[in-house]
Amino acid sequence: MSLDKSVATFEEAVSDIPDGASIMIGGFGGAGGMPHRLMVALVAQGARELTIIGNTAGIAAPTGFGWPDGETPIDHAILIENGQIAKVIASFPVSGSVSRPNAFELAFQRGEIELEVVPQGTLAERIRAGGAGIPAFYTPTGAGTDLGVGKESRVFDGRETVLELGMRADFALIRAHKSDPIGNLIYSGTSRSFNMPMATAADVTIAEVDEIVEPGGIDAERVDTPSIYVDRVVARNSGE
Amino acid sequence: MSLDKSVATFEEAVSDIPDGASIMIGGFGGAGGMPHRLMVALVAQGARELTIIGNTAGIAAPTGFGWPDGETPIDHAILIENGQIAKVIASFPVSGSVSRPNAFELAFQRGEIELEVVPQGTLAERIRAGGAGIPAFYTPTGAGTDLGVGKESRVFDGRETVLELGMRADFALIRAHKSDPIGNLIYSGTSRSFNMPMATAADVTIAEVDEIVEPGGIDAERVDTPSIYVDRVVARNSGE
Amino acid sequence: MSMPNDPAPRLEREIIAMRVAKEFQDGDVVNLGIGIPTLCSDFVPPGVQLMYHSESGVLNCGPLAEEGKGDVDLINAGGQFLKPVRGMSFFDSAEAFAMIRGRHIDITVLGSLQVSATGDMANWFLPSRGVGNVGGAMDLAVGAKCVIAAMEHNDRTGASKILQECTYPLTSQGCVSLIVTDIAVFNVDKRGLELVEVAPGWLPENISDVTDAEFEIASDVKEFELL
Amino acid sequence: MSMPNDPAPRLEREIIAMRVAKEFQDGDVVNLGIGIPTLCSDFVPPGVQLMYHSESGVLNCGPLAEEGKGDVDLINAGGQFLKPVRGMSFFDSAEAFAMIRGRHIDITVLGSLQVSATGDMANWFLPSRGVGNVGGAMDLAVGAKCVIAAMEHNDRTGASKILQECTYPLTSQGCVSLIVTDIAVFNVDKRGLELVEVAPGWLPENISDVTDAEFEIASDVKEFELL
Numbered sequence: 001m002s003l004d005k006s007v008a009t010f011e012e013a014v015s016d017i018p019d020g021a022s023i024m025i026g027g028f029g030g031a032g033g034m035p036h037r038l039m040v041a042l043v044a045q046g047a048r049e050l051t052i053i054g055n056t057a058g059i060a061a062p063t064g065f066g067w068p069d070g071e072t073p074i075d076h077a078i079l080i081e082n083g084q085i086a087k088v089i090a091s092f093p094v095s096g097s098v099s100r101p102n103a104f105e106l107a108f109q110r111g112e113i114e115l116e117v118v119p120q121g122t123l124a125e126r127i128r129a130g131g132a133g134i135p136a137f138y139t140p141t142g143a144g145t146d147l148g149v150g151k152e153s154r155v156f157d158g159r160e161t162v163l164e165l166g167m168r169a170d171f172a173l174i175r176a177h178k179s180d181p182i183g184n185l186i187y188s189g190t191s192r193s194f195n196m197p198m199a200t201a202a203d204v205t206i207a208e209v210d211e212i213v214e215p216g217g218i219d220a221e222r223v224d225t226p227s228i229y230v231d232r233v234v235a236r237n238s239g240e
Numbered sequence: 241m242s243l244d245k246s247v248a249t250f251e252e253a254v255s256d257i258p259d260g261a262s263i264m265i266g267g268f269g270g271a272g273g274m275p276h277r278l279m280v281a282l283v284a285q286g287a288r289e290l291t292i293i294g295n296t297a298g299i300a301a302p303t304g305f306g307w308p309d310g311e312t313p314i315d316h317a318i319l320i321e322n323g324q325i326a327k328v329i330a331s332f333p334v335s336g337s338v339s340r341p342n343a344f345e346l347a348f349q350r351g352e353i354e355l356e357v358v359p360q361g362t363l364a365e366r367i368r369a370g371g372a373g374i375p376a377f378y379t380p381t382g383a384g385t386d387l388g389v390g391k392e393s394r395v396f397d398g399r400e401t402v403l404e405l406g407m408r409a410d411f412a413l414i415r416a417h418k419s420d421p422i423g424n425l426i427y428s429g430t431s432r433s434f435n436m437p438m439a440t441a442a443d444v445t446i447a448e449v450d451e452i453v454e455p456g457g458i459d460a461e462r463v464d465t466p467s468i469y470v471d472r473v474v475a476r477n478s479g480e
Numbered sequence: 481m482s483m484p485n486d487p488a489p490r491l492e493r494e495i496i497a498m499r500v501a502k503e504f505q506d507g508d509v510v511n512l513g514i515g516i517p518t519l520c521s522d523f524v525p526p527g528v529q530l531m532y533h534s535e536s537g538v539l540n541c542g543p544l545a546e547e548g549k550g551d552v553d554l555i556n557a558g559g560q561f562l563k564p565v566r567g568m569s570f571f572d573s574a575e576a577f578a579m580i581r582g583r584h585i586d587i588t589v590l591g592s593l594q595v596s597a598t599g600d601m602a603n604w605f606l607p608s609r610g611v612g613n614v615g616g617a618m619d620l621a622v623g624a625k626c627v628i629a630a631m632e633h634n635d636r637t638g639a640s641k642i643l644q645e646c647t648y649p650l651t652s653q654g655c656v657s658l659i660v661t662d663i664a665v666f667n668v669d670k671r672g673l674e675l676v677e678v679a680p681g682w683l684p685e686n687i688s689d690v691t692d693a694e695f696e697i698a699s700d701v702k703e704f705e706l707l
Numbered sequence: 708m709s710m711p712n713d714p715a716p717r718l719e720r721e722i723i724a725m726r727v728a729k730e731f732q733d734g735d736v737v738n739l740g741i742g743i744p745t746l747c748s749d750f751v752p753p754g755v756q757l758m759y760h761s762e763s764g765v766l767n768c769g770p771l772a773e774e775g776k777g778d779v780d781l782i783n784a785g786g787q788f789l790k791p792v793r794g795m796s797f798f799d800s801a802e803a804f805a806m807i808r809g810r811h812i813d814i815t816v817l818g819s820l821q822v823s824a825t826g827d828m829a830n831w832f833l834p835s836r837g838v839g840n841v842g843g844a845m846d847l848a849v850g851a852k853c854v855i856a857a858m859e860h861n862d863r864t865g866a867s868k869i870l871q872e873c874t875y876p877l878t879s880q881g882c883v884s885l886i887v888t889d890i891a892v893f894n895v896d897k898r899g900l901e902l903v904e905v906a907p908g909w910l911p912e913n914i915s916d917v918t919d920a921e922f923e924i925a926s927d928v929k930e931f932e933l934l
Contacts (some may be wrong), residue, residue: 002734003756028536028573030559032552055573065559068550092613096514098606108611115611120535121577121619125374128574133808133850134365135396137377140622141581144653146605147614156375156405165396182758182767182794188461189553189570190536196572200809216793221428222462223796224572226766228736228758228811242507243529268763268800270786272779295800305786308777332840336741336785338833348838355838360762361804361846368801373581373623380849381808384880386832387841422531422540422567429780429797430763436799440582456566463569464799466539468509468531468584 005183005233006212010041013206013234017047017171020086024127024202025054025076026174026195029092030066033191035175035208036074037236042173043078049086052076053127053169055120055194057093062100077103085113089167091120119147122164124197129166131200131229136165172202176225179209180216183230184223192224199229206232245423245473246452250281253446253474257287257411260326264367264442265294265316266414266435269332270306273431275415275448276314277476282413283318289326292316293367293409295360295434297333302340317343325353329407331360359387362404364437369406371440371469376405412442416465419449420456423470424463432464439469446472483638483690488681490633490662491704498523498706499677500589500630500660508586509533511620514558516630517589533585535576535616540567557616580616580623588624590617592656594646595629597693599656599668602648614651621652633661633690640692642666642673663687665704666695677704710865710917715908717860717889718931725750725933726904727816727857727887735813736760738847741785743857744816760812762803762843767794784843807843807850815851817844819883821873822856824920826883826895829875841878848879860888860917867919869893869900890914892931893922904931 007013017023023042027034058076059065067073079085080103088104093115095102107113118126119141129137138161142148152163174195176185185207187195199205207225212235247253257263263282267274298316299305307313319325320343328344333355335342347353358366359381369377378401382388392403414435416425425447427435439445447465452475482490497519504510504524511533512518521543524530531540534556541556542565550561579585592603601621605612621627635641642659659666664687665677673695675684684697709717724746731737731751738760739745748770751757758767761783768783769792777788806812819830828848832839848854862868869886886893891914892904900922902911911924 003758028555030552030555032555060559063559066552066555066561067559068552068561069548092615094609094611094613096613098609105611117612117614119614119618120573120616121581121623124573124577125372125581128805129377131809132365132805133810134377134379135399135401137369137374139374139581141618143622144650145618146649147618159375161375180794184767184794184796186461187553187570189551190534190538190555191553192537192570192572193576194573197574200805200811220765220791220795220797221426223798226796226798226802226806227794228760228766228806243531268782268786270779270782272782300786303786306779306782306788307786308779308788309775332842334836334838334840336840338836345838357839357841359841359845360800360843361808361850364800364804365808368578371582372578373583379808381845383849384877385845386876387845420567424540424567424569427780427797429778430761430765430782431780432764432797432799433803434800437801440578440584460538460564460568460570463571466569466571466575466579467567468533468539468579 004181005230006181007232007234008238010037010234013232014038014041014045017042017045019047020049021047021171022051022053022169024169024172024198025052026198028190028193029056029059031068031071032066033175033193033195034075035173038173038206038208039078043082048084050084051087052085053089055091057088057090057104059092059095059102062095062102063097080104080107087114089116089118091118091123093117117147124194126164126167127197127201130168131197134166136163139164167201169202172198172205174199174205174207176207176209178218179207179212179233180218181212183227183233184218185225185230186218186222187224196225199225204231205229209233209235211235211237244421245470246421247472247474248478250277250474253472254278254281254285257282257285259287260289261287261411262291262293262409264409264412264438265292266438268430268433269296269299271308271311272306273415273433273435274315275413278413278446278448279318283322288324290324291327292325293329295331297328297330297344299332299335299342302335302342303337320344320347327354329356329358331358331363333357357387364434366404366407367437367441370408371437374406376403379404407441409442412438412445414439414445414447416447416449418458419447419452419473420458421452423467423473424458425465425470426458426462427464436465439465444471445469449473449475451475451477483634485689487686488679491679494519496630496660496662499665499704500628501525502705503587503628503658504528504530509584511585511588511624513590515591517591520589533579535580537571537573537576539569577619580619583623583625585624587626587628588620589628589630590620592629592631594641594643594648595656595659596646597644597672598670599654600646601629601651601656602646603651605649607648617651621655626657627655628658628660629656630660633663640690642691642693644693672696674698675701677702679704710861712916714913715906718906721746723857723887723889726892726931727855728752729932730814730855730885731755731757736811738812738815738851740817742818744818747816760806762807764798764800764803766796804846807846810850810852812851814853814855815847816855816857817847819856819858821868821870821875822883822886823873824871824899825897826881827873828856828878828883829873830878832876834875844878848882853884854882855885855887856883857887860890867917869918869920871920899923901925902928904929906931
């Protein structure tokens, strides 16, 4: 990689994602913090048999979770409806409403998509560990539950824990507020969420930002994701 | 605790540290990022048989590490010379110069202080784990070396790792640039170092800051250490 | 919901929230789940200042934003828009859960599908659906220093949500220390349940009639204490 | 240092650094240890842009500050003051080492007390002192994608710092992939050492005379390549 990581278009940014890739998709679940344009580009690009890793599997359409009234949600559902997803790893895969299933739940009930449910904090920590070179860690979360079944268990200080593995992906599609050309990122508010840990844990991290500012345009004290973690940045306001 | 965490004096801030306490002391090693005034207050307070955890055990006096020319270094050495320290846990305990030993090395060679050497990244990660409720993790660092002896070892993806335990302390003495009254902290430059993880991993975290600003005086986007981790703040510019 | 043999009305969700809020101490860091727990913030006792944590990545957050004034980058864990307040801080999901798992949250209030006599909680998976959202529930249940279950006593079919053993998949074992329902308050520990308060017009035997778990009755059992 | 039977002068520290710097590729993230490694930044080939990482908690950091203009909050891992440059970012020690351990550093250049024929490194503990600073050495040795040892070939007593097996406590096993000394360059892998370059006036047999490890000699062994 060179130090200028800006890419002109969303299409170009995702062009080399192959069939079968594992892809982390940032955000918490709402309209903020999610790489919508990269997802739209990935639908157009058409890679299939993908594994997607995220907090949700696209929950906004049925309930409007985190979306302003009147706006049409765009999220993982567009990839699922396009038949590109083989497996989902998520903490919050389905709609909050039993009566209003999301695209994932319908596909899951039809047996088309595999699911791994991971507690939200364990998911975040597994991703952080994947980025930090920690192959595995013990956590009390999930011990003694169905999500702890099949995992090694061990007692520390009288408390049961389970062994969880660090998680990495081939690509991370993340959403930040601003970038400089070398990939220092800042976020806005609760948009940090899964974007920050995911940025560290993929072979190729692609950031969708509102704006790429000039070199030095981001205060060193304010950087949320240091440039070392970022491979490509693409701006919503670019001249495409 | 109430939400106003400001304390008037350094003396008051450390007054309840008992003999035998474990204390994390922040900073990397130089003049920046170290809670000098809290250390001076702790010398006056006089608690003994302390275990101190830090990147160094006070290395500045012999070599000037990280100190401007002409200034007299103040660091862990003042606690060691006052006979208050029973044990040191550090990655960089002695001076970089064999011929100019620091106070710790002299005390260690006299058999007065116990030492646990921990690789710097493992120390930082153990402290982060202690603050994050992770009782233990595996790391490749130290495997196959003297510092891995006696630790459980395990192979992940063909790579030998050792099991390391999360670390906590009774108190953390840290140094930040500014605080608001509820304890949101921001740091300056490389002063983040061990201060940030240590803030999360002690029963009582005490921050020495340049200034306590008015409520709301720290931008929510810029907070480095969220207030949840901080119990007391004391300012260098307070009216004492 | 009410049942045919109820001796008196069941309490409103707001009253449950009001009772829970009595547990908050000045300076507590609190995480409120979706539903009844969210209502607790409306009933914080005078003189008690809390620091609210949300696993969406915001601390010391404030009330909901006014209708139509939401910022997509300021949401709570339920996807609702929050009003910006001074003293907030933002952080990523790994940090949000480091706070939870690392025991930095004093109290979490969670709704639940079931709670067992020894404080097991089951609130993430409804077997009839076959798929569920675990979200942050397991982390909160194991991580918070105090877990309060705030829920209706019986489900829509009248079945007791307090059981000798949970029948739904667990969220965490033995995590709940207080249950507040629309008719009763129980202390919970490993030895079992202790009924400490009842809704007006309810007697301990009425509670027993609609509860599929054994419980002790506190010697000083009283009516719901809201002040 | 030189030894009595040297066939030609040993190279200056700057030349060692210059040779190491040839390994840097455009865009590499580089962490330079204290001593000879630090000098490498003066000899980066034209057209090659690097991102420097320091475990003191700064990325994309610049050169040393001018004498007397240091900021105590902008230091490198050796405690030296750095000049502020645009594009820097700051972070804490846990993050600094997440970067290292997580394989985000392309190349680290480290000084060493000893390196073995299979790339074991021993650079943190001098047995005669009885206590040592491990600092970030073990993390860098296991975490960086490429570890280059830059050092003098023999110590002050003339002893070979390249050994069949290290006699000092190890920093990491099998981590070194290139050794650059003041008289030779070796490729290193699990099978052993391969001599690929020699200092002007030195022959492979001269290198052998001052090296306590076996090595293969590359078929195209050449003089130090600096351009």
